[in-house]
Amino acid sequence: MSRYFLPFYNITRGSFKKTPNSLLSRNIMKSLATEVQTKSNLSRDFNRVKDSTINSNFISKYYIPKQGEVLEFLHRYLQFPKSTSDNELRRIKCPNCRQTKNKFYTAIIDLKSGIYNCKVCMKKGCWGEYMQLISKSESYNIINTTSLNMGGRSTFSRSQHEIEGFQNELLNDSDLIDKCTKKYGISLETLEAFKVGIARYHNNNPSSNVSYKTDEMCFTFPRTAPSFDELKRNDFLNTKITRIKACSIENNELVAFDPPSFVTGLFGYHLASLDSEDIILTGNEFDAMAAYQETKIPATCLPSNIYQLPLEILPLLERFSKIYLWLDDDVEGQVAAEKFAQKLGIDRCMIVSTRCGKLDGPINANQAIATGQDLKEILNRSKPLQHDQIIDFENLKDAVYREISNPNQARGIESKDLPGLNKILKGHRPGEITIFTGPTGTGKTTILSQLSLDYCKQGVSTLWGSFEIPNVRLAKKMLQQFAGKDLSKDTTEFNNLAERFQQLPMYFLKFYGSTDMSTVTDAMDHAIHAFDVQHVVIDNLQFMTADQGRYIDRWELHDRILSSLRRVATERNVHITLVVHPRKDDKNMLDVNSIFGTAKVTQEADNVIILQKVETDTGEIRLLDIKKNRFDGTLAAIQIEFDSESLKIKQTLPPKIRQRSTHSTTIHDPKLLD
Numbered sequence: 001m002s003r004y005f006l007p008f009y010n011i012t013r014g015s016f017k018k019t020p021n022s023l024l025s026r027n028i029m030k031s032l033a034t035e036v037q038t039k040s041n042l043s044r045d046f047n048r049v050k051d052s053t054i055n056s057n058f059i060s061k062y063y064i065p066k067q068g069e070v071l072e073f074l075h076r077y078l079q080f081p082k083s084t085s086d087n088e089l090r091r092i093k094c095p096n097c098r099q100t101k102n103k104f105y106t107a108i109i110d111l112k113s114g115i116y117n118c119k120v121c122m123k124k125g126c127w128g129e130y131m132q133l134i135s136k137s138e139s140y141n142i143i144n145t146t147s148l149n150m151g152g153r154s155t156f157s158r159s160q161h162e163i164e165g166f167q168n169e170l171l172n173d174s175d176l177i178d179k180c181t182k183k184y185g186i187s188l189e190t191l192e193a194f195k196v197g198i199a200r201y202h203n204n205n206p207s208s209n210v211s212y213k214t215d216e217m218c219f220t221f222p223r224t225a226p227s228f229d230e231l232k233r234n235d236f237l238n239t240k241i242t243r244i245k246a247c248s249i250e251n252n253e254l255v256a257f258d259p260p261s262f263v264t265g266l267f268g269y270h271l272a273s274l275d276s277e278d279i280i281l282t283g284n285e286f287d288a289m290a291a292y293q294e295t296k297i298p299a300t301c302l303p304s305n306i307y308q309l310p311l312e313i314l315p316l317l318e319r320f321s322k323i324y325l326w327l328d329d330d331v332e333g334q335v336a337a338e339k340f341a342q343k344l345g346i347d348r349c350m351i352v353s354t355r356c357g358k359l360d361g362p363i364n365a366n367q368a369i370a371t372g373q374d375l376k377e378i379l380n381r382s383k384p385l386q387h388d389q390i391i392d393f394e395n396l397k398d399a400v401y402r403e404i405s406n407p408n409q410a411r412g413i414e415s416k417d418l419p420g421l422n423k424i425l426k427g428h429r430p431g432e433i434t435i436f437t438g439p440t441g442t443g444k445t446t447i448l449s450q451l452s453l454d455y456c457k458q459g460v461s462t463l464w465g466s467f468e469i470p471n472v473r474l475a476k477k478m479l480q481q482f483a484g485k486d487l488s489k490d491t492t493e494f495n496n497l498a499e500r501f502q503q504l505p506m507y508f509l510k511f512y513g514s515t516d517m518s519t520v521t522d523a524m525d526h527a528i529h530a531f532d533v534q535h536v537v538i539d540n541l542q543f544m545t546a547d548q549g550r551y552i553d554r555w556e557l558h559d560r561i562l563s564s565l566r567r568v569a570t571e572r573n574v575h576i577t578l579v580v581h582p583r584k585d586d587k588n589m590l591d592v593n594s595i596f597g598t599a600k601v602t603q604e605a606d607n608v609i610i611l612q613k614v615e616t617d618t619g620e621i622r623l624l625d626i627k628k629n630r631f632d633g634t635l636a637a638i639q640i641e642f643d644s645e646s647l648k649i650k651q652t653l654p655p656k657i658r659q660r661s662t663h664s665t666t667i668h669d670p671k672l673l674d
């Protein structure tokens with residue numbers, strides 16, 4: 001039966017209704033007529049991102065600017081908007097017209113929607129288009145580990161023929177299919193529809209320490225993407241398998257991606273025919289299958305294991321007028337859902353809360369199906385994200401409950417390498433600024449490299465701005481820390497390690513040495529949009545601003561930079577770690593007043609960490625000394641030891657944490673140094 005004879009469902013009004021036959025055929029003709037158009041738009045958007053480099057700045061046409069965003073952007077990109085009689089409108093230079101003396105400021109932009117139109121060329125455009133035309137993507141200069149030549153195979157490890165056979169392997173294993181039905185509630189038909197299979201793969205999950213040398217039997221979840229190169233029927237969306245995600249059947253920590261380098265594609269994308277208006281986006285494959293099985297709405301999941309919606313995926317979702325974001329109903333899941341809704345356009349996104357207010361309800365679609373819930377009902381109770389405005393407690397209640405019931409997630413990501421740090425700072429939270437200082441050459445970069453890697457392995461997408469040491473040297477240091485040993489003594493493991501390392505959401509700014517802050521801010525903004533960056537490390541303020549501030553005082557320049565970083569941290573909800581050198585004084589121990597700059601530097605910071613180098617009778621020791629902690633005020637120091645094999649620090653055992661009063665002027669009790 002052709003898909004056009006399937007009943008049309010209308011769930012926008014919260015109910016499933018069969019469409020009458022006459023209307024149905026009209027709808028069919030209409031959708032057939034628009035399909036060719038939809039397909040060519042999809043092809044154009046898809047190819048634009050696929051063929052471009054990592055600098056691409058694709059912005060969804062559904063994206064809605066936040067309050068004040070349009071004006072701020074116009075000022076930042078020196079567009080000098082002119083006022084009009086209407087307070088909501090500004091006259092601007094048209095980004096499409098060729099400008100001549102007589103033709104200036106020919107366009108009008110709406111400050112709320114960002115929609116612009118030009119009275120000379122008659123071009124009308126949305127805010128996303130305007131931003132793309134004005135901000136030059138080449139200037140972003142961001143690279144990932146693949147661009148650093150640390151491996152990066154982007155072709156399959158198996159032949160196309162073998163990959164196509166994975167599905168049959170599963171179909172022949174009735175015990176496993178039985179298990180899927182009993183354990184996950186997923187039927188054979190659903191497994192077949194999503195082309196799920198089985199095959200042996202070795203682990204390349206960077207966050208697990210499990211051996212990656214032996215192959216394990218895994219479920220294979222293919223990612224599919226449109227294929228435009230064949231001259232087939234134009235009313236049909238051809239797709240092809242672009243990447244396989246393999247998850248061990250026995251151990252869910254074991255995950256492999258084939259090819260390891262990112263390739264555009266989504267799980268179950270082939271199930272969304274060209275006339276599909278709606279799609280469900282879930283956290284993982286079993287959630288997507290559960291949602292599709294019960295609601296019959298095409299469903300897909302995030303491409304990797306973390307809350308990241310890469311830029312390359314956005315064009316694939318442009319054709320849907322409604323996107324249900326069905327992520328885990330906890331703090332991390334709902335924060336990610338809100339972020340993705342902004343990126344995809346809040347007016348077409350519905351946020352699904354699986355618990356539907358029930359405190360002990362299921363957390364995701366897979367748990368919901370396993371516990372016999374009505375998934376259609378859960379979907380019907382989804383809500384749109386509110387536009388920026390004042391909200392009452394009723395609207396905040398669910399979020400407050402999620403924070404109370406998930407205190408660990410609310411405290412932030414904990415360091416696995418330095419448990420003592422968690423006892424003091426409690427975790428690494430978005431929206432904060434950490435100032436990190438210490439005497440020259442004592443290991444600031446080394447420690448931040450280790451800590452950022454620690455958080456990144458747990459899914460925190462990270463952007464490094466290394467203005468002092470070249471990216472290749474920093475990445476080499478990080479890879480050694482990732483391996484936990486000196487790779488120069490035995491290079492045989494390099495390829496395997498690089499394959500796992502490049503799965504990390506780790507990005508590097510290509511800027512080096514003195515760089516204008518507005519250029520850095522643009523790149524940061526872009527990385528937050530494109531790679532869902534949650535942690536930015538800037539090493540260091542002095543190198544980034546060297547030779548700048550000729551016309552203003554250097555300290556004033558630093559103050560302005562701190563204000564601008566504060567804005568990014570708060571508005572974009574990212575953690576910014578900034579290395580600031582101390583003033584040149586020869587005091588043995590440093591304190592907050594030793595940090596270079598005015599008091600504003602430490603005032604703007606939520607956390608201040610000082611790497612102390614202390615001479616004792618028994619030799620020199622190093623401490624990580626937390627001097628400011630806005631989260632709960634705990635101040636203490638931990639003693640650390642450096643291992644030159646792994647280039648990592650560890651806390652000396654047993655942890656010697658000494659609580660100190662915030663107002664104490666005593667720096668350290670010498671007994672700490674035993």
Ligand SMILES: Nc1ncnc2c1ncn2[C@@H]1O[C@H](COP(=O)(O)OP(=O)(O)OP(=O)(O)O)[C@@H](O)[C@H]1O
Binds near residue numbers: 439441442445447622
């Ligand atoms: N805790 C430590 N103890 C001893 N040596 C260390 C320690 N941490 C790092 N090192 C080594 O010291 C050297 C300098 O380290 P690193 O570049 O991290 O210091 P830094 O404080 O960032 O330097 P700078 O002040 O120049 O920015 C490196 O060779 C590194 O391997």
